[in-house]
Amino acid sequence: MKNEIYGHFHPDERQFVDKAWEWVTSAGEYHETKLTEFLDPRQGFILQTLVNRHPDVSVRWEGGSAEAERKRALVAPDYRDLDAEDMELKVLAISSGEQKFLALEHGDYMGAILGLGIKRGKIGDIHVLEDGCHVVVAADIADYLAMNLTGVHRINVSTEILSLSGLRSSDVKLETIDLTVASLRLDGIAADVTRLSRSKILAPIKAGRVRVNWKVEEDPSCGLKEGDMVSIQGFGRFKVLEIGSLTKKGRYRVQVGKFV
Structure with a gap:
C-alpha cells in the first residue's frame, strides 16, 4: 500500500506522506484524533487524498476564512x-502608532514572527490590513507572541489576541507584470519575473527551491498555464493570471501577478 501511495507524489514529499498516512491509519484503526499544524495547499491535497483512501476516516479543515490558504x-x-x-x-x-507601520508588508510580519523562534507550522495566513495586521495562529503560541512581538522591521508594535470571529481578512495584493516570452517554460517566465538570467534561474530550480502549485518542480522546461502559482525560495512568488494571443513574432503574451 505504501509503495502504491508513494507513486503519486514527489520523492521530497515522502516524509510528509508517511506522517499523514500515520494520522489516517491511527484514526481508522485505533480511533485516535489528530489536530495538525497549519498545512499548505499541497500538504492539504496529500492529506485529503489519503483520507479519501480510508473508508472509516474523516477530516475537518479550518484556516480562519473561507479563502484561507494555510489550514x-x-x-x-x-x-x-x-x-x-x-x-x-x-x-x-x-x-x-507609527506612520511607517502602514508600509509594512507580508514578509516583514512573517520574518518578525519566525525570528522569535516560532515554527512555520504554527502560523496560518497573514492578513495585512490598511490599519494593521491580523495573523491566524495556533492557540498554544498566542500568549507567547503577544508578550514577545514588540517590533516588526524596527517599528514598535502592540498586539492583542482575538477569537477567530474577530478576524479581518485582506484581499491579496498583486503587482501585475506583462511579459512577452518565447515559450511558457518555467525557467523563461521565472527569469523574467525575478529579473534573473536564464542560466541563474536554473540554480534554484535544480536545487528543489521552486514550487509550482506548492509542489517541488525541478524541470526547467515545465510548461506553465493560467492559474499556476509559482514560489521561488528567496524571490517570493507569482501567479500566472492570463496567457494571451501570440505576437506577430510568435511570442506569447503573458500576464503574471507578483505577490507583494
Whole structure:
C-alpha cells in the first residue's frame, strides 16, 4: 500500500506522506484524533487524498476564512462529529502608532514572527490590513507572541489576541507584470519575473527551491498555464493570471501577478 501511495507524489514529499498516512491509519484503526499544524495547499491535497483512501476516516479543515490558504486539519474516525471540535485557532492583531507601520508588508510580519523562534507550522495566513495586521495562529503560541512581538522591521508594535470571529481578512495584493516570452517554460517566465538570467534561474530550480502549485518542480522546461502559482525560495512568488494571443513574432503574451 505504501509503495502504491508513494507513486503519486514527489520523492521530497515522502516524509510528509508517511506522517499523514500515520494520522489516517491511527484514526481508522485505533480511533485516535489528530489536530495538525497549519498545512499548505499541497500538504492539504496529500492529506485529503489519503483520507479519501480510508473508508472509516474523516477530516475537518479550518484556516480562519473561507479563502484561507494555510489550514489546520482535524483527522478523526468518521463517526465523530467534528463540527463542534475546537480547532485551537486565535487571531494575533498587530497595530502601531507609527506612520511607517502602514508600509509594512507580508514578509516583514512573517520574518518578525519566525525570528522569535516560532515554527512555520504554527502560523496560518497573514492578513495585512490598511490599519494593521491580523495573523491566524495556533492557540498554544498566542500568549507567547503577544508578550514577545514588540517590533516588526524596527517599528514598535502592540498586539492583542482575538477569537477567530474577530478576524479581518485582506484581499491579496498583486503587482501585475506583462511579459512577452518565447515559450511558457518555467525557467523563461521565472527569469523574467525575478529579473534573473536564464542560466541563474536554473540554480534554484535544480536545487528543489521552486514550487509550482506548492509542489517541488525541478524541470526547467515545465510548461506553465493560467492559474499556476509559482514560489521561488528567496524571490517570493507569482501567479500566472492570463496567457494571451501570440505576437506577430510568435511570442506569447503573458500576464503574471507578483505577490507583494
